[in-house]
Amino acid sequence: MSYIYVVPIELKDHSDLGMLEAFIFETFHLKTRRREFEINLKGVFDPSRGQYNSSLILQQLIMKPPPDADKMLGVLDVDLFIPILTFVFGEAQLKGIGAVVSTQRLQNRFYGLPENREVTSERLLKEAVHELGHTFGLVHCSQSKCVMNSSTYAENIDQKSAELCPLCQKSIKAERNDSVKKGFPFSWWGEK
Ligand SMILES: [Zn+2]
Ligand SMILES: [Zn+2]
Numbered sequence: 001m002s003y004i005y006v007v008p009i010e011l012k013d014h015s016d017l018g019m020l021e022a023f024i025f026e027t028f029h030l031k032t033r034r035r036e037f038e039i040n041l042k043g044v045f046d047p048s049r050g051q052y053n054s055s056l057i058l059q060q061l062i063m064k065p066p067p068d069a070d071k072m073l074g075v076l077d078v079d080l081f082i083p084i085l086t087f088v089f090g091e092a093q094l095k096g097i098g099a100v101v102s103t104q105r106l107q108n109r110f111y112g113l114p115e116n117r118e119v120t121s122e123r124l125l126k127e128a129v130h131e132l133g134h135t136f137g138l139v140h141c142s143q144s145k146c147v148m149n150s151s152t153y154a155e156n157i158d159q160k161s162a163e164l165c166p167l168c169q170k171s172i173k174a175e176r177n178d179s180v181k182k183g184f185p186f187s188w189w190g191e192k
Helices: 017-028 054-061 117-135 154-159 166-182
Strands: 003-008 032-034 051-053 069-076 090-092 098-102
Touching: 003 017, 017 032, 017 069, 017 117, 051 054, 054 069, 054 090, 054 098, 069 117, 090 117, 098 117, 117 154
Parallel strands: 003 032, 003 069, 069 098
Antiparallel strands: 090 098
C-alpha cells in the first residue's frame, strides 16, 4: 500500500487539510496520510528577497521519504520562490515523489483585498492537485479549464477547475502503468 503524504510545514492553519486530502484521494485514487517532518525553513530563507527557496524545501522534504510514500506534498503558508522567478505558488518534481505548495499568494489579503476563505481553499485544492499532477508526469495542459493549465496570477487559478481534463487523466494512467514496469524514474525538476 502506498500513500500520498500531506506534510504541513510550519503551517498555522490546518483547517483545509482534511478537505484537501479527500480531494487528492478522489483525484489520484491513492490514500493520504498526514505527517510532519523535520524541515529547516529558517535555513532556506533568502533575506534579500524576503522569501523561501522552494527547491531547497523540496529537497529536504524528499530526503528520507517513508517507505510507503508514493508522493510527498508539503503545504506551507510562506512566500516561495525559485531563483529564475519572482515567486511560485508551488513547485514539483516532474515524475518524482515531491511537491510543495503555499497558501501565501492564494489569499486575497496578500493582494490587499478582503479575505475570502472559500476562494483560498479552492485555490489551494487546485494548486495542490496541479503540483501533484507534475509528480505524476503531467506537464502543462492547454485546456483552459484543466487544473494542469498553468497559472501566473491568482486570478488565473480561479478561471480553471480543480479537475484533470480527460487527456491528463489518461496520461496519468499511462504513466502509472509505465512506472510500474520500469521502476520509478526521477527526472528533471519541474517548475511551478
Ligand atoms: Zn489537461
Ligand atoms: Zn505547473
